[in-house]
């Protein structure tokens with residue numbers, strides 16, 4: 058059970074952003090994908106999810122061996138892929154609770170029983186220390202940055218995917234919120250979930266220890282290692298990878 | 309024998325009607341509302357026999373009306389149904405009648421309460437406003453009249469229905485309502501037709517007067533179906549001192565609709581809330597002109613209109629805020645939004661402002677937009693198929709307006725019709741949103 062990305066080339070209308078990325082996330086593993094701003098992290102995350110903004114010109118995305126490269130985002134989600142958005146959209150007029158119910162039901166044959174849904178929601182809200190009234194607000198409308206991130210993690214917890222991609226879920230969080238979100242992610246870790254944590258900083262990795270670290274630079278993975286690579290990055294900054302990779306800081 | 313004030317008006321109106329050409333409404337830019345395709349000479353008023361019970365009314369009516377309550381009582385304090393040119397059903401709860409409420413056809417009211425009707429009849433409407441206002445004043449039959457005496461408070465709504473269930477019909481309709489000092493009530497007027505082949509006309513006049521301190525919830529619900537029904541109507545509400553009106557017009561179908569909807573906060577302390585909703589499909593054409601007129605100071609207004617367009621339909625909403633000289637300390641706000649769900653649909657949203665005094669606040673805004681693909685993608689990333697994502701987004705877009713309806717039965721009806729219309733337009737909408 059795994060998400061496998063093979064020689065992925067991705068472009069927008071203007072230019073190519075990812076130039077042949079390989080990455081494999083097995084269930085039960087936690088990977089960190091790090092890289093400076095503009096290196097292509099969100100592009101990779103959104104390509105995994107199937108965003109219509111990006112075109113895959115070469116390479117493949119496989120989930121459990123099945124080719125999802127051409128699949129629509131909803132098919133990928135139902136197959137077990139989840140992405141926490143760096144910038145989630147606002148859904149006016151649709152409450153958090155209704156949205157969650159719709160998303161949970163999208164994966165099921167029979168709609169979930171009201172009671173079961175209520176219990177599941179309550180348990181996950183307790184886990185993420187979210188107030189009751191939160192679920193009656195329209196999704197992301199007027200949410201603070203921290204609330205949006207928590208709503209993303211709440212969706213992750215409710216949808217129980219096999220592969221979760223978290224795109225900068227740590228950025229914009231104060232230390233308390235970061236701890237709550239990290240606790241949530243840790244609680245969901247286990248043999249059933251493969252996680253790809255995308256981050257610019259090493260902060261979140263103090264709370265969620267990765268098994269593997271990959272560094273993305275200008276659309277290429279330039280270094281891979283274990284948790285110690287994150288510490289090295291913490292000490293030396295991105296310049297050392299840039300020098301090592303022989304890339305000037307020009308995009 | 310109808311009273312002479314009505315006949316005098318009919319005579320004057322007829323004279324004008326015969327003189328006036330069939331109008332075309334043009335606005336700067338591309339917008340034109342033309343009756344070129346209306347074969348007026350082929351349409352006639354048609355009379356029908358009364359029915360004995362609500363259940364005997366055509367389905368298109370019973371489907372739209374609320375079910376009876378658990379104890380078997382009607383959810384309505386009164387029901388008046390006009391089919392074509394005839395009032396075919398009129399009932400009012402005896403308890404409500406005992407409080408002095410008059411709810412009957414305008415024809416009968418003219419005979420039974422001539423002084424009362426004469427005092428208000430066409431106070432704020434004029435047959436000189438155009439060919440169709442003249443036609444309505446000249447030819448109306450049946451009609452509806454409501455008088456709620458001072459201090460009477462009605463819990464359940466009063467319901468008027470104008471029904472056209474065959475092609476070939478010209479329906480001239482006139483509703484007059486008067487709500488006395490500190491009285492409270494809710495009035496719903498539904499305009500209904502089943503889907504049929506052929507043309508019909510509803511030429512309507514509506515006038516409602518709120519006296520001092522009255523509180524009224526008013527709803528207009530229009531669904532003329534998929535036939536070629538033309539609706540040319542003028543509706544006007546006058547709000548007196550310290551009175552409040554919440555007015556909800558809903559347009560869900562009609563081949564061509566041209567309506568003037570005016571609210572006049574006429575005396576100090578009066579205030580209004582105006583919440584409109586429309587959904588056009590196929591080749592429907594909707595042309596609305598609303599005026600929020602403040603004649604005196606210390607009045608407030610709050611207008612929100614939202615619409616959705618599919619097919620190659622056209623919708624124009626023009627909303628004028630007008631604050632007269634001397635109406636200081638008035639505060640009002642108008643916003644209008646339309647959403648295009650098809651590449652061939654066209655919408656126009658034109659808010660405007662005429663302020664003749666100082667020390668007021670008046671603001672307005674209008675947008676015409678499409679469904680945001682980022683929202684669709686977000687929902688799809690949660691496993692929700694595109695069709696359902698689009699439907700949910702449209703329903704969510706309307707939700708702000710639906711929340712303001714404040715009427716359970718109407719809310720359910722509106723939700724049901726909108727989701728049916730979205731389902732009908734599904735292929736078109738999905739193709740459109742996926743292409744961009």
Ligand SMILES: Nc1ncnc2c1ncn2[C@@H]1O[C@H](COP(=O)(O)OP(=O)(O)O)[C@@H](O)[C@H]1O
Pocket residue numbers: 069070071074092093094095096097098099100101110308
């Ligand atoms: N939809 C898009 N259209 C055009 N350019 C884009 C788009 N998405 C990303 N880019 C460009 O691709 C590069 C990588 O962006 P992104 O993937 O957001 O980086 P990161 O998430 O690592 O900060 C940037 O130069 C960005 O401007």
Ligand SMILES: [Mg+2]
Pocket residue numbers: 098099100143224225
């Ligand atoms: Mg990013």
